Amino acid sequence: MAIIQWFPGHMAKALRQVKENLKAVDVVLELVDARLPESSRNPQLEELLQDKLSIIVLTKMDLADPKATKEWIEYYESMGQPAVAVNSNAGNLKIIEKKIKEVLQDKLEARKQKGILNTKMRAMCIGIPNVGKSTLLNRLVKKNVAQTGNKPGVTKSQQWLKAGKELQLLDTPGILWPKFEDPLVGKKLALTGAIKDTLYNKDDVALYAIEHFVHHNKEALKERYRLSEEQVDDTSVEVLLSITKNMGFKDDYDRASERLIFEIRKSKLGRYTLDDVPKDPTEV
Numbered sequence: 001m002a003i004i005q006w007f008p009g010h011m012a013k014a015l016r017q018v019k020e021n022l023k024a025v026d027v028v029l030e031l032v033d034a035r036l037p038e039s040s041r042n043p044q045l046e047e048l049l050q051d052k053l054s055i056i057v058l059t060k061m062d063l064a065d066p067k068a069t070k071e072w073i074e075y076y077e078s079m080g081q082p083a084v085a086v087n088s089n090a091g092n093l094k095i096i097e098k099k100i101k102e103v104l105q106d107k108l109e110a111r112k113q114k115g116i117l118n119t120k121m122r123a124m125c126i127g128i129p130n131v132g133k134s135t136l137l138n139r140l141v142k143k144n145v146a147q148t149g150n151k152p153g154v155t156k157s158q159q160w161l162k163a164g165k166e167l168q169l170l171d172t173p174g175i176l177w178p179k180f181e182d183p184l185v186g187k188k189l190a191l192t193g194a195i196k197d198t199l200y201n202k203d204d205v206a207l208y209a210i211e212h213f214v215h216h217n218k219e220a221l222k223e224r225y226r227l228s229e230e231q232v233d234d235t236s237v238e239v240l241l242s243i244t245k246n247m248g249f250k251d252d253y254d255r256a257s258e259r260l261i262f263e264i265r266k267s268k269l270g271r272y273t274l275d276d277v278p279k280d281p282t283e284v
């Protein structure tokens with residue numbers, strides 16, 4: 001696996017910007033991809049958010065395994081970390097405002113007691129590129145104000161966007177870079193399209209994907225690529241060779257890997273979650 005590293009200077013700058021913006025908000029919406037909730041978090045954030053109320057928003061729940069998403073929400077909530085899951089392209093986002101209200105209840109009450117009349121709730125979205133910050137922001141303010149796409153936007157002067165009567169959102173989402181010393185995290189990010197296609201070896205990512213599906217959804221792999229039980233039970237490398245052949249790509253494993261990755265991103269092998277909820281050590 002090629003070493004995937006972000007230029008540390010970029011990361012430090014992004015963190016600094018997020019830190020600066022944090023002061024202006026009551027609560028942080030930390031967006032993570034429901035297919036890889038832990039791997040799509042920036043671990044440096046924990047320190048930054050220490051004294052800040054935050055809600056983990058699992059985006060793209062329509063692509064993730066529903067059972068795993070439920071487990072992740074329960075896991076975070078059991079740790080005292082509020083969490084919700086959404087599909088920002090469709091479905092109801094009321095759950096977010098409801099959660100914000102719940103989290104800020106005491107704070108808003110205290111403000112009222114002090115006679116502060118402005119009890120608007122101020123929030124900001126943060127998360128790694130492609131996690132769905134702009135899409136969510138647009139939905140929440142019901143207008144196309146934030147540019148969606150794969151490139152981080154240019155920071156203009158900051159504005160507050162109205163999202164309903166009581167909620168205000170900072171217009172510029174905080175962009176964080178994923179940090180991964182662990183190559184497995186890199187492969188997961190690559191497979192779901194969170195990092196640039198030029199930053200990893202396609203066959204490494206494809207082999208990881210094959211391993212995941214053999215363990216979690218063998219039937220989908222067998223069906224889509226017309227593999228026999230015997231073929232799918234072989235080593236991951238052999239499975240990739242069989243898939244390449246069945247795709248009609250002869251021995252062009254690179255091309256087959258690319259196609260496999262693309263199809264998994266498009267959910268052609270169904271919904272999936274790559275991160276498992278940590279096991280309770282007391283249960284082992």
Ligand SMILES: Nc1nc2c(ncn2[C@@H]2O[C@H](COP(=O)(O)OP(=O)(O)O)[C@@H](O)[C@H]2O)c(=O)[nH]1
Nearest residue numbers: 060087088089129130131132133134135148149
């Ligand atoms: N299926 C699905 N796709 C989403 C969701 N949220 C965002 N996306 C897609 O993910 C891609 C990146 O979204 P964007 O909002 O630009 O991410 P940003 O870089 O964090 O601002 C776009 O193609 C979106 O359409 C979601 O909840 N479900």
Ligand SMILES: [Mg+2]
Nearest residue numbers: 133134147148
């Ligand atoms: Mg964006």
